[in-house]
Amino acid sequence: MRAVTIRPSSARSLEVRDVPEPVPGRGELLVEGLAVGVCGTDKEILAGEYGWAPPGEERLILGHESLGRVREAPPGSGFEAGDLVVGVVRRPDPEPCGACAHGEFDMCRNGRYTERGIKERHGYGSECWTVEGDYAVRVDPGLEEVGVLLEPTTVVAKAWEQVERVGGRAWFEPRRALVTGAGPIGLLAALLGVQRGLDVHVLDRVTDGPKPDLVAALGATYHSEDIDRVASSVRPDVVIEATGAGHLVFDAMAGTATYGIVCLTGVSPKGRQLSVDAGTINRELVLENDAVVGSVNANLRHYRHAADALAKADRGWLERMITRRVPLERAEEAFAAQDDDIKVVITLTG
Template identity: 75%
Template sequence: MRAVTVRPGAKDSVEVGEVPDPVPADGDLLVDALAVGVCGTDKEIARGEYGTAPPGGERLVLGHESLGRVRQAPPGSGFSAGDLVAGVVRRPDPEPCGACARGEFDMCRNGRYTERGIKELDGYGSEAWRVEAEYAVKLEPHLDRVGVLMEPTTVVAKAWEQVERVGARSWFEPQRVLVTGAGPIGLLATLLGIQRGLEVHVLDRVTEGPKPGLVRDLGATYHAKDIEQVISAVCPDIVIEATGANEPVLASLTGTAPYGVVCLTGVSPSGRRATVDAGAVNREIVLQNDAVVGSVNANLRHYRQAADALAEADPAWLERVITRRVPLERAAEAFREQPDDVKVVIEF
């Protein structure tokens, strides 16, 4: 069968090639792929900056944002042929730390976890794949065109859970949210904020293309002004930071209303320096009882939360988030950015 593979550490080594057909072990689902999403992590791996092949192998099958249809399911697994499913990305370490042992493998303490399509495990970017039943999550049938957004939705489902858990340290009734960045993570964070009945504002640099309309059609407010102006005008109770860029990160730390919560989800590149008045940042956070939390990856609980959020969303809006669909034979094109890209997927 065909798969999208890369040689980790080698720049521009993405290719579509033949790999062995999957052989399910006891308790596994056999799944026919429908699509995989391409995100910043995939592009970093394609540039040779990241990624690890399975032990003893030279190439890694890409694809951690999965969507497929079950071909075979073991009896008693809770799945049946024809079910729409996504596969979980991370697996706990072999000698689990306390977090992994309790199912919180997104919070692994020792770094010995593995990840499909990223770290030591082949991904879901092949015409068929196997997945342990306990690491598969079912989606509603009507999401067959957009369920590939499941994994990025898990990231923001966890981010919202973290915000709400931090807020619950005391009385917490947030009203205004600022989401920085209108890429897939920012848009899906906005969706979940709107589903919570909050007033959501979104900041991005562009004034044209699909992003402003996607934000406004959710009922949120789109801004393309200076971050300092926007955060001063909005005075958010919550900031979901989804850019990783210096200015919005630093402005978010000191720009919330008192007792605000900032959740950082954007991964910043190294080497971008900024001059910061650390004393002023510290003073603001301490005197306002603010909290800052970083969030990445997701566990099974967040996958189920994401499945519920997508089931509740307007499929037509979700369809618009996917701005480019690339057939498997031209998969390399999915890693080359185009001006109006939001989410790019490879279709099987």
Template identity: 70%
Template sequence: MRALTVVPLKSGSAEVRDVPEPDAGDDRLLVEGLALGVCGTDREIAAGEYGWAPPGAERLVLGHESLGRVRSAPGGSGFAAGDLVVGIVRRPDPRPCAACAHGEFDMCRNGEYTERGIKQLDGYGCEIWSVEPDFAIKLGAGLAETGVLLEPTSVVAKAWDQVERVGARSYFAPERVLVTGAGPIGLLAALLGVQRGLDVHVLDRTGKGPKARAAEALGATYHSAGVAETAERLRPDVIIEATGAPSVVFDAIAGTGAYGVTCLTGVSPAGRTISVDLGQANRSMVLENDVVVGSVNANPRHYAAAAQALAAADPAWLASLITRRVPLERFAEALESRPDDIKVVLTLGS
């Protein structure tokens, strides 16, 4: 079968290769790969910035945003041939740490976790893959075209979960949220905000285009002015930061109203410095009881919440987020980042 593979830490090594089909055995689902979402993580691995092959292997099968259809399933697993499924990315460390032992492996404390398509486990970028039933999420037939959005939706489902848990430390009745960044994470975060009945605002540096149209079609207000200026005017109760741009991150941290929560989901590049007044930032956070929380990855609870959110969303709106579909053999095009991209998807069928 065909698979998209890379040699981790070697730029330009990505290629489609023939690899052996997986043996599902008696305890795993055998899945026909339908689609694979491409994100910044995949582009960084393909560029040789990081990534880990499975032990003893030179190459890693890329891809963690999956969608497939079950070919066969173990009896009693809750799955059957024909089911649409998505595979969970992370696996708990084998020791395990306390968080992993309690099923919160997205919060692993010792870094010994593994991840499909990223760290020591082959990913979902192949025509056939297998997965443990406990690490598969079933989707309804209505998500056959857009279910590949489940993994990024799980990331923002966790972000909202973190915001609400932090807010629940005292009285918390948020009304307004500002999402910085209108890529897939930002727009899906906005979707979950709209579904919560909040006044949602989305900010991105681009003016008119697919991102603005998607935000407005969702019922959110779209902004392209600076973060500090927009936040000062809105005084949002919650900011979900989805760019990772250092200047945007700092302005987001400083931008909530009193007793606000800022959730950082974008990963900033190292080595970039900006000049900030940490004293003023500390003063504001303390005097206003503000909270900043980082959030990454997701566990099965968040995948389940994400599946519910996608099932409740407008199918046409979800479809509008997928701005390019590229066949597997033209993977290099999918790894290119283009200005009007929201989500790029590789199709895996022959």
């Protein structure tokens, strides 16, 4: 079978090549791969900046944003042939740490977790793959064209959960939310904010293309002005930061309403320096009871919440988020950015 592979730590080593057909182990599903999404992490791996092959192997099969159809399922697994499924990305460390032992492997304390398509486990970017039944999530049959969005939706499902848990330290009834960035994570964060009944505002620098229309179709408000102006007019109770741009991170922290919560989901690049007034930031955080929390990855609970959120969403809106589909044999094209790209998907079937 064919798979999208790279040699970790070697830039531009992507190759679609033949690899052995997987053989399901005890308790594993055999799955026909339908699609994988491409995100910033995949691009970092392709650039040689990140990623580890399985022990004893030179190449890594890419793909952590998965969608597939079950071919074979073991008795008692809860799955049947024909089911649409997504594979969970992370696996707990083998010891395990306390968090992993309680099913919170997204919060692993010792860093010895593994991840499909990223860290020491082959990903889902192949024509066929296997996954443990305990790490597979069933997808609504009506989501065949867009179910590949489930994994990025888990990221924001966890982010919103983190916000609500932090808010739960006292009375908490947020009304307005600001999402910085209208890429896939930002748009999905806005979707879940709207589903929560919030007045959602999205900030991005582009002024045309599909992003403003997608935000408007949610019933949210799109902004392209300076963040200081937007934050001062919106006064958000919650900010979901989805860009990783350093200046936006600090401006978002300064722009919330009293008792505001900022959840950082974007990963900032290394090596860039900013001058910030740490004293003012500290003073505002303390005197306004503000909170800033980082959030990454997801556990099984977040996958189920994400599946529910996508099942409730407008299918046409989700389809518009996927702006380009690239066939497996031309997988490298998926990593070359084009104007108006939002989510690019590699299709694994003919």
